[in-house]
Amino acid sequence: MRKLTLLSALALGSAAAAQGQNLSGTVTVWSWDVAAKALQSTVPGFNKKYPNVKVNVVDLGNQNVYDRGLAGCAAGGADLPDVYSIENNEAEVFWARFPDCFTDLNTLGADRLVQNFPAFKWTELTANGRRYAMPWDSGPVVMFYRRDLYQQAGVNPATINTWDDFIAAGRKMNAKFGNGVKMATISNGQDDEWFRMLANQNGCFYFDNEARQVTVARPGCVAALNTIKRLYDANVVATGDWGGQITNIKAGKTAGAMFGAWYEGTVRTNAPDQRGKWGVFPMPASRVGGVRAANLGGSALAIPSASRNKAAAYAFLQHALGTTDGQVTMLKSQGLVPSLLAATRDPYAAQPQAYWGNQRIWQTVLNTLGDVPQARGTQYFQDARQVMIVVQSDFVKGRYKTAQEALNDAARKISSATGLPVAR
Numbered sequence: 001m002r003k004l005t006l007l008s009a010l011a012l013g014s015a016a017a018a019q020g021q022n023l024s025g026t027v028t029v030w031s032w033d034v035a036a037k038a039l040q041s042t043v044p045g046f047n048k049k050y051p052n053v054k055v056n057v058v059d060l061g062n063q064n065v066y067d068r069g070l071a072g073c074a075a076g077g078a079d080l081p082d083v084y085s086i087e088n089n090e091a092e093v094f095w096a097r098f099p100d101c102f103t104d105l106n107t108l109g110a111d112r113l114v115q116n117f118p119a120f121k122w123t124e125l126t127a128n129g130r131r132y133a134m135p136w137d138s139g140p141v142v143m144f145y146r147r148d149l150y151q152q153a154g155v156n157p158a159t160i161n162t163w164d165d166f167i168a169a170g171r172k173m174n175a176k177f178g179n180g181v182k183m184a185t186i187s188n189g190q191d192d193e194w195f196r197m198l199a200n201q202n203g204c205f206y207f208d209n210e211a212r213q214v215t216v217a218r219p220g221c222v223a224a225l226n227t228i229k230r231l232y233d234a235n236v237v238a239t240g241d242w243g244g245q246i247t248n249i250k251a252g253k254t255a256g257a258m259f260g261a262w263y264e265g266t267v268r269t270n271a272p273d274q275r276g277k278w279g280v281f282p283m284p285a286s287r288v289g290g291v292r293a294a295n296l297g298g299s300a301l302a303i304p305s306a307s308r309n310k311a312a313a314y315a316f317l318q319h320a321l322g323t324t325d326g327q328v329t330m331l332k333s334q335g336l337v338p339s340l341l342a343a344t345r346d347p348y349a350a351q352p353q354a355y356w357g358n359q360r361i362w363q364t365v366l367n368t369l370g371d372v373p374q375a376r377g378t379q380y381f382q383d384a385r386q387v388m389i390v391v392q393s394d395f396v397k398g399r400y401k402t403a404q405e406a407l408n409d410a411a412r413k414i415s416s417a418t419g420l421p422v423a424r
Contacts, residue, residue, distance in 0.1 A: 023312045
Protein backbone atom coordinates (compact mmCIF):
# COMPACT_ATOMS: atom_id res chain seq x y z
CA MET A 1 0.00 0.00 0.00
CA ARG A 2 2.82 2.34 0.93
CA LYS A 3 4.54 1.65 -2.43
CA LEU A 4 1.26 2.23 -4.25
CA THR A 5 0.77 5.55 -2.46
CA LEU A 6 4.27 6.65 -3.37
CA LEU A 7 3.73 5.73 -7.01
CA SER A 8 0.41 7.63 -7.01
CA ALA A 9 2.08 10.71 -5.56
CA LEU A 10 4.81 10.52 -8.17
CA ALA A 11 2.19 10.19 -10.89
CA LEU A 12 0.29 13.25 -9.62
CA GLY A 13 3.50 15.21 -9.37
CA SER A 14 4.40 14.26 -12.92
CA ALA A 15 0.92 15.25 -14.10
CA ALA A 16 1.23 18.64 -12.40
CA ALA A 17 4.66 19.16 -13.88
CA ALA A 18 3.35 18.22 -17.30
CA GLN A 19 0.50 20.69 -16.91
CA GLY A 20 3.00 23.36 -15.92
CA GLN A 21 5.02 22.70 -19.04
CA ASN A 22 1.90 22.82 -21.21
CA LEU A 23 0.81 26.31 -20.11
CA SER A 24 2.50 29.22 -21.82
CA GLY A 25 2.01 32.81 -22.94
CA THR A 26 1.50 36.04 -20.99
CA VAL A 27 -0.94 36.71 -18.17
CA THR A 28 -1.60 40.42 -17.66
CA VAL A 29 -2.85 41.44 -14.22
CA TRP A 30 -4.41 44.81 -13.30
CA SER A 31 -4.01 45.87 -9.70
CA TRP A 32 -2.91 48.76 -7.46
CA ASP A 33 -0.38 49.97 -4.91
CA VAL A 34 0.79 47.37 -2.38
CA ALA A 35 -1.67 44.84 -3.79
CA ALA A 36 0.18 44.92 -7.11
CA LYS A 37 3.50 44.55 -5.33
CA ALA A 38 2.12 41.64 -3.34
CA LEU A 39 0.98 39.82 -6.48
CA GLN A 40 4.36 40.47 -8.06
CA SER A 41 6.04 38.81 -5.08
CA THR A 42 4.22 35.54 -5.87
CA VAL A 43 5.45 35.37 -9.45
CA PRO A 44 8.79 33.63 -8.74
CA GLY A 45 6.98 30.82 -6.90
CA PHE A 46 4.42 30.58 -9.70
CA ASN A 47 7.14 30.36 -12.35
CA LYS A 48 8.72 27.39 -10.58
CA LYS A 49 5.54 25.50 -11.51
CA TYR A 50 4.82 27.29 -14.77
CA PRO A 51 8.12 28.39 -16.27
CA ASN A 52 6.62 29.15 -19.67
CA VAL A 53 4.04 31.64 -18.43
CA LYS A 54 5.05 35.30 -18.14
CA VAL A 55 3.05 37.27 -15.56
CA ASN A 56 2.83 41.00 -16.17
CA VAL A 57 1.44 42.81 -13.09
CA VAL A 58 0.39 46.37 -13.97
CA ASP A 59 -0.15 48.92 -11.15
CA LEU A 60 -2.90 51.22 -12.46
CA GLY A 61 -4.02 52.65 -9.11
CA ASN A 62 -7.19 51.63 -7.28
CA GLN A 63 -9.71 54.05 -8.81
CA ASN A 64 -8.28 53.63 -12.30
CA VAL A 65 -8.67 49.86 -12.13
CA TYR A 66 -12.31 50.27 -11.13
CA ASP A 67 -13.08 52.90 -13.78
CA ARG A 68 -11.30 51.06 -16.59
CA GLY A 69 -12.99 47.83 -15.54
CA LEU A 70 -16.43 49.42 -15.86
CA ALA A 71 -15.49 50.95 -19.21
CA GLY A 72 -14.09 47.65 -20.48
CA CYS A 73 -17.17 45.69 -19.46
CA ALA A 74 -19.43 48.32 -21.03
CA ALA A 75 -17.42 47.89 -24.23
CA GLY A 76 -17.96 44.13 -24.28
CA GLY A 77 -14.66 43.25 -22.62
CA ALA A 78 -12.44 45.42 -24.81
CA ASP A 79 -8.93 46.03 -23.48
CA LEU A 80 -9.49 44.12 -20.22
CA PRO A 81 -6.57 42.11 -18.77
CA ASP A 82 -6.41 38.35 -18.08
CA VAL A 83 -6.69 38.87 -14.30
CA TYR A 84 -8.67 41.73 -12.76
CA SER A 85 -8.36 42.93 -9.15
CA ILE A 86 -11.62 43.91 -7.50
CA GLU A 87 -12.55 45.01 -4.00
CA ASN A 88 -15.20 42.86 -2.37
CA ASN A 89 -17.57 45.72 -1.62
CA GLU A 90 -17.51 46.85 -5.26
CA ALA A 91 -17.75 43.40 -6.79
CA GLU A 92 -21.53 43.27 -7.02
CA VAL A 93 -21.53 46.32 -9.26
CA PHE A 94 -19.90 44.22 -11.97
CA TRP A 95 -21.93 41.05 -11.51
CA ALA A 96 -25.21 43.00 -11.55
CA ARG A 97 -24.47 45.30 -14.48
CA PHE A 98 -22.23 43.07 -16.59
CA PRO A 99 -23.07 39.42 -15.77
CA ASP A 100 -21.23 38.15 -18.85
CA CYS A 101 -18.08 40.23 -18.45
CA PHE A 102 -16.30 37.74 -16.17
CA THR A 103 -15.67 34.01 -16.28
CA ASP A 104 -17.63 31.68 -14.00
CA LEU A 105 -14.68 30.24 -12.08
CA ASN A 106 -16.68 27.10 -11.30
CA THR A 107 -16.12 26.11 -14.92
CA LEU A 108 -12.37 26.14 -14.18
CA GLY A 109 -12.63 24.23 -10.90
CA ALA A 110 -13.19 26.91 -8.25
CA ASP A 111 -16.15 24.99 -6.80
CA ARG A 112 -13.62 22.50 -5.40
CA LEU A 113 -11.96 25.31 -3.36
CA VAL A 114 -15.07 26.67 -1.61
CA GLN A 115 -14.30 25.18 1.80
CA ASN A 116 -10.79 26.62 1.76
CA PHE A 117 -12.09 30.16 2.37
CA PRO A 118 -14.49 31.66 4.96
CA ALA A 119 -18.08 31.86 3.73
CA PHE A 120 -18.35 35.65 4.16
CA LYS A 121 -15.62 36.17 1.57
CA TRP A 122 -17.65 34.36 -1.10
CA THR A 123 -20.90 36.28 -0.40
CA GLU A 124 -20.17 39.23 -2.66
CA LEU A 125 -18.29 37.14 -5.22
CA THR A 126 -21.12 34.78 -6.13
CA ALA A 127 -24.33 35.61 -8.01
CA ASN A 128 -26.97 33.52 -9.74
CA GLY A 129 -24.99 30.34 -9.17
CA ARG A 130 -21.84 31.76 -10.74
CA ARG A 131 -18.57 32.18 -8.83
CA TYR A 132 -17.10 35.30 -10.44
CA ALA A 133 -13.91 35.82 -8.39
CA MET A 134 -11.62 34.06 -5.95
CA PRO A 135 -11.11 35.53 -2.41
CA TRP A 136 -7.80 37.29 -1.93
CA ASP A 137 -7.19 39.25 1.28
CA SER A 138 -9.40 40.51 4.09
CA GLY A 139 -9.30 43.85 5.87
CA PRO A 140 -9.65 43.50 9.65
CA VAL A 141 -9.30 47.02 11.05
CA VAL A 142 -6.63 47.93 13.62
CA MET A 143 -4.99 51.09 14.90
CA PHE A 144 -1.36 51.51 13.84
CA TYR A 145 0.55 53.78 16.23
CA ARG A 146 3.99 55.33 16.77
CA ARG A 147 5.47 53.87 19.96
CA ASP A 148 7.98 56.70 20.38
CA LEU A 149 5.47 59.54 19.99
CA TYR A 150 2.97 57.89 22.32
CA GLN A 151 5.71 57.44 24.92
CA GLN A 152 6.86 61.05 24.67
CA ALA A 153 3.27 62.25 25.13
CA GLY A 154 2.70 59.93 28.09
CA VAL A 155 0.08 57.85 26.31
CA ASN A 156 -0.18 54.13 27.03
CA PRO A 157 -1.98 52.41 24.13
CA ALA A 158 -3.16 49.67 26.49
CA THR A 159 -5.39 52.24 28.21
CA ILE A 160 -7.16 53.24 24.97
CA ASN A 161 -10.29 51.12 25.02
CA THR A 162 -12.90 53.55 23.74
CA TRP A 163 -13.09 56.55 21.42
CA ASP A 164 -13.34 58.74 24.54
CA ASP A 165 -9.97 57.34 25.61
CA PHE A 166 -8.60 58.02 22.12
CA ILE A 167 -9.68 61.66 22.26
CA ALA A 168 -8.13 62.05 25.72
CA ALA A 169 -4.88 60.61 24.35
CA GLY A 170 -5.04 63.06 21.46
CA ARG A 171 -5.29 65.97 23.84
CA LYS A 172 -2.12 64.77 25.54
CA MET A 173 -0.47 64.55 22.12
CA ASN A 174 -1.51 68.13 21.32
CA ALA A 175 -0.16 69.36 24.66
CA LYS A 176 3.18 67.61 24.17
CA PHE A 177 3.79 68.63 20.55
CA GLY A 178 2.03 71.99 20.40
CA ASN A 179 -0.68 70.63 18.08
CA GLY A 180 2.05 69.49 15.67
CA VAL A 181 1.26 65.78 15.92
CA LYS A 182 -2.24 64.37 15.44
CA MET A 183 -3.50 60.95 16.40
CA ALA A 184 -4.42 60.01 12.81
CA THR A 185 -5.44 61.39 9.43
CA ILE A 186 -9.02 61.19 8.14
CA SER A 187 -9.72 61.60 4.46
CA ASN A 188 -12.70 63.84 5.08
CA GLY A 189 -14.11 65.21 1.83
CA GLN A 190 -12.18 62.63 -0.26
CA ASP A 191 -13.47 59.39 1.20
CA ASP A 192 -15.74 58.12 3.98
CA GLU A 193 -13.62 55.16 5.06
CA TRP A 194 -13.58 56.20 8.73
CA PHE A 195 -17.37 56.37 8.71
CA ARG A 196 -17.55 52.89 7.18
CA MET A 197 -15.14 51.42 9.74
CA LEU A 198 -16.94 52.96 12.71
CA ALA A 199 -20.38 52.14 11.32
CA ASN A 200 -19.34 48.54 10.72
CA GLN A 201 -18.06 48.14 14.29
CA ASN A 202 -21.47 49.43 15.44
CA GLY A 203 -23.30 46.84 13.31
CA CYS A 204 -24.53 49.38 10.76
CA PHE A 205 -23.82 50.05 7.08
CA TYR A 206 -25.31 51.76 4.01
CA PHE A 207 -27.61 48.80 3.35
CA ASP A 208 -28.96 45.79 5.20
CA ASN A 209 -27.36 42.41 4.53
CA GLU A 210 -30.24 41.41 2.26
CA ALA A 211 -29.54 44.45 0.04
CA ARG A 212 -33.19 45.47 0.24
CA GLN A 213 -33.17 48.63 2.38
CA VAL A 214 -31.10 51.75 3.03
CA THR A 215 -30.01 51.53 6.66
CA VAL A 216 -27.50 54.38 6.89
CA ALA A 217 -29.71 56.44 9.25
CA ARG A 218 -29.87 53.75 11.93
CA PRO A 219 -28.38 54.31 15.42
CA GLY A 220 -25.04 52.55 14.83
CA CYS A 221 -24.30 54.81 11.87
CA VAL A 222 -25.44 57.90 13.81
CA ALA A 223 -22.99 57.00 16.58
CA ALA A 224 -20.22 56.54 14.00
CA LEU A 225 -20.78 59.97 12.42
CA ASN A 226 -21.01 61.61 15.85
CA THR A 227 -17.64 60.11 16.81
CA ILE A 228 -15.98 61.54 13.69
CA LYS A 229 -17.36 65.00 14.52
CA ARG A 230 -16.11 64.69 18.09
CA LEU A 231 -12.62 63.80 16.84
CA TYR A 232 -12.59 66.98 14.73
CA ASP A 233 -14.08 69.16 17.46
CA ALA A 234 -11.36 67.94 19.84
CA ASN A 235 -8.72 68.81 17.20
CA VAL A 236 -7.00 65.42 17.52
CA VAL A 237 -7.08 64.35 13.87
CA ALA A 238 -5.71 65.75 10.61
CA THR A 239 -7.34 65.71 7.17
CA GLY A 240 -5.72 64.20 4.09
CA ASP A 241 -6.35 61.94 1.13
CA TRP A 242 -4.48 58.66 0.53
CA GLY A 243 -1.27 60.44 -0.44
CA GLY A 244 -1.64 63.03 2.31
CA GLN A 245 -1.98 60.33 4.94
CA ILE A 246 1.26 58.72 3.83
CA THR A 247 2.98 62.10 3.72
CA ASN A 248 1.92 62.77 7.31
CA ILE A 249 3.28 59.39 8.41
CA LYS A 250 6.63 59.92 6.71
CA ALA A 251 6.92 63.44 8.18
CA GLY A 252 6.00 62.32 11.71
CA LYS A 253 2.95 64.61 11.74
CA THR A 254 0.65 61.82 12.83
CA ALA A 255 1.12 59.30 15.61
CA GLY A 256 -1.04 56.69 13.99
CA ALA A 257 -3.38 55.50 11.27
CA MET A 258 -6.50 53.36 11.21
CA PHE A 259 -7.17 51.05 8.28
CA GLY A 260 -7.68 47.45 7.34
CA ALA A 261 -4.61 45.44 8.29
CA TRP A 262 -3.44 45.47 4.66
CA TYR A 263 -2.18 48.99 5.51
CA GLU A 264 0.70 47.33 7.35
CA GLY A 265 2.59 47.10 4.08
CA THR A 266 1.83 50.72 3.27
CA VAL A 267 3.37 51.93 6.52
CA ARG A 268 6.33 49.58 6.39
CA THR A 269 7.30 50.25 2.79
CA ASN A 270 6.72 54.01 2.87
CA ALA A 271 8.52 54.63 6.17
CA PRO A 272 11.37 52.09 6.33
CA ASP A 273 13.40 54.51 8.48
CA GLN A 274 10.74 54.20 11.22
CA ARG A 275 11.48 50.51 11.75
CA GLY A 276 10.88 49.52 15.38
CA LYS A 277 8.89 52.68 16.16
CA TRP A 278 5.45 51.35 15.23
CA GLY A 279 2.97 49.10 16.99
CA VAL A 280 -0.63 47.94 16.62
CA PHE A 281 -3.67 47.82 18.91
CA PRO A 282 -7.36 47.04 18.31
CA MET A 283 -9.55 49.94 17.17
CA PRO A 284 -11.26 51.71 20.10
CA ALA A 285 -14.85 50.78 20.90
CA SER A 286 -17.84 53.12 20.83
CA ARG A 287 -18.58 52.26 24.46
CA VAL A 288 -16.93 50.40 27.31
CA GLY A 289 -16.99 46.70 26.48
CA GLY A 290 -18.13 47.36 22.91
CA VAL A 291 -16.92 45.77 19.69
CA ARG A 292 -13.33 46.61 18.74
CA ALA A 293 -13.38 45.12 15.26
CA ALA A 294 -14.47 46.05 11.75
CA ASN A 295 -13.52 45.25 8.19
CA LEU A 296 -12.35 47.67 5.52
CA GLY A 297 -11.68 46.40 2.06
CA GLY A 298 -10.47 43.00 1.18
CA SER A 299 -10.25 42.03 -2.43
CA ALA A 300 -10.58 39.24 -4.95
CA LEU A 301 -9.27 38.29 -8.38
CA ALA A 302 -11.49 37.68 -11.40
CA ILE A 303 -10.84 36.53 -14.96
CA PRO A 304 -12.54 38.59 -17.67
CA SER A 305 -14.44 36.54 -20.22
CA ALA A 306 -12.40 38.25 -22.93
CA SER A 307 -9.14 36.74 -21.63
CA ARG A 308 -7.38 34.64 -24.26
CA ASN A 309 -5.31 32.76 -21.70
CA LYS A 310 -7.82 31.63 -19.09
CA ALA A 311 -6.08 28.39 -18.18
CA ALA A 312 -2.85 30.19 -17.32
CA ALA A 313 -4.77 32.99 -15.60
CA TYR A 314 -6.60 30.47 -13.41
CA ALA A 315 -3.32 28.69 -12.63
CA PHE A 316 -2.00 32.03 -11.37
CA LEU A 317 -5.10 32.53 -9.19
CA GLN A 318 -4.69 29.03 -7.79
CA HIS A 319 -1.08 29.66 -6.86
CA ALA A 320 -1.34 33.25 -5.55
CA LEU A 321 -4.63 32.86 -3.64
CA GLY A 322 -5.24 29.13 -3.27
CA THR A 323 -1.94 28.07 -1.71
CA THR A 324 -0.35 28.86 1.65
CA ASP A 325 2.87 29.62 -0.17
CA GLY A 326 1.22 32.30 -2.29
CA GLN A 327 -0.79 33.92 0.51
CA VAL A 328 2.02 33.92 3.09
CA THR A 329 4.41 35.34 0.50
CA MET A 330 2.05 38.31 0.14
CA LEU A 331 1.65 38.60 3.91
CA LYS A 332 5.42 38.77 4.28
CA SER A 333 6.09 41.13 1.43
CA GLN A 334 3.20 43.61 1.73
CA GLY A 335 1.17 42.64 4.78
CA LEU A 336 -1.94 41.43 2.95
CA VAL A 337 -4.03 39.48 5.46
CA PRO A 338 -4.85 36.05 4.00
CA SER A 339 -8.36 34.84 3.38
CA LEU A 340 -7.18 31.28 2.77
CA LEU A 341 -7.92 29.53 6.06
CA ALA A 342 -4.82 27.35 5.98
CA ALA A 343 -2.60 30.41 5.55
CA THR A 344 -3.90 32.09 8.74
CA ARG A 345 -2.56 29.06 10.65
CA ASP A 346 0.90 29.31 9.11
CA PRO A 347 3.68 29.65 11.76
CA TYR A 348 4.66 33.01 10.27
CA ALA A 349 1.43 34.54 11.62
CA ALA A 350 2.68 33.94 15.18
CA GLN A 351 6.15 35.35 14.68
CA PRO A 352 7.31 38.69 16.20
CA GLN A 353 7.73 41.36 13.50
CA ALA A 354 10.88 43.47 13.76
CA TYR A 355 9.44 46.53 12.02
CA TRP A 356 6.65 46.59 14.59
CA GLY A 357 8.89 46.52 17.66
CA ASN A 358 8.88 42.71 17.65
CA GLN A 359 5.16 42.70 18.37
CA ARG A 360 3.23 39.62 17.17
CA ILE A 361 1.00 41.90 15.16
CA TRP A 362 -0.65 39.22 13.03
CA GLN A 363 -2.01 37.56 16.14
CA THR A 364 -3.54 40.92 17.17
CA VAL A 365 -5.01 41.34 13.71
CA LEU A 366 -6.32 37.81 13.24
CA ASN A 367 -7.82 37.74 16.73
CA THR A 368 -10.32 40.41 15.65
CA LEU A 369 -11.68 38.45 12.67
CA GLY A 370 -14.32 36.60 14.67
CA ASP A 371 -15.76 39.87 16.02
CA VAL A 372 -16.23 41.64 12.69
CA PRO A 373 -19.94 42.37 12.08
CA GLN A 374 -21.23 41.41 8.63
CA ALA A 375 -21.81 44.14 6.06
CA ARG A 376 -22.67 44.06 2.38
CA GLY A 377 -21.59 46.60 -0.21
CA THR A 378 -24.23 45.65 -2.81
CA GLN A 379 -24.16 46.87 -6.42
CA TYR A 380 -24.95 50.35 -5.12
CA PHE A 381 -21.84 50.72 -2.98
CA GLN A 382 -20.32 53.56 -5.00
CA ASP A 383 -23.62 55.46 -5.19
CA ALA A 384 -23.93 55.37 -1.40
CA ARG A 385 -20.26 56.15 -0.86
CA GLN A 386 -20.40 59.27 -3.00
CA VAL A 387 -23.39 60.54 -1.02
CA MET A 388 -21.72 59.83 2.32
CA ILE A 389 -18.45 61.54 1.37
CA VAL A 390 -20.35 64.79 0.91
CA VAL A 391 -22.67 64.35 3.89
CA GLN A 392 -19.82 63.53 6.27
CA SER A 393 -17.85 66.55 5.12
CA ASP A 394 -20.88 68.85 5.44
CA PHE A 395 -21.66 67.51 8.91
CA VAL A 396 -18.09 68.12 10.08
CA LYS A 397 -18.41 71.69 8.75
CA GLY A 398 -21.58 72.18 10.80
CA ARG A 399 -24.05 72.26 7.90
CA TYR A 400 -26.36 69.84 9.71
CA LYS A 401 -27.62 70.33 13.28
CA THR A 402 -27.26 66.67 14.25
CA ALA A 403 -25.80 63.44 12.91
CA GLN A 404 -29.30 62.01 12.71
CA GLU A 405 -30.40 64.90 10.49
CA ALA A 406 -27.34 64.40 8.28
CA LEU A 407 -27.92 60.67 7.90
CA ASN A 408 -31.65 61.08 7.30
CA ASP A 409 -30.64 63.31 4.37
CA ALA A 410 -28.05 60.75 3.23
CA ALA A 411 -30.64 57.97 3.40
CA ARG A 412 -33.08 59.93 1.24
CA LYS A 413 -30.39 60.64 -1.36
CA ILE A 414 -29.16 57.04 -1.43
CA SER A 415 -32.75 55.83 -1.75
CA SER A 416 -33.32 58.23 -4.65
CA ALA A 417 -30.14 57.02 -6.38
CA THR A 418 -30.76 53.31 -5.90
CA GLY A 419 -34.53 52.91 -5.75
CA LEU A 420 -34.25 51.02 -2.46
CA PRO A 421 -36.55 52.12 0.39
CA VAL A 422 -35.24 53.73 3.56
CA ALA A 423 -35.47 51.33 6.50
CA ARG A 424 -38.00 52.30 9.16
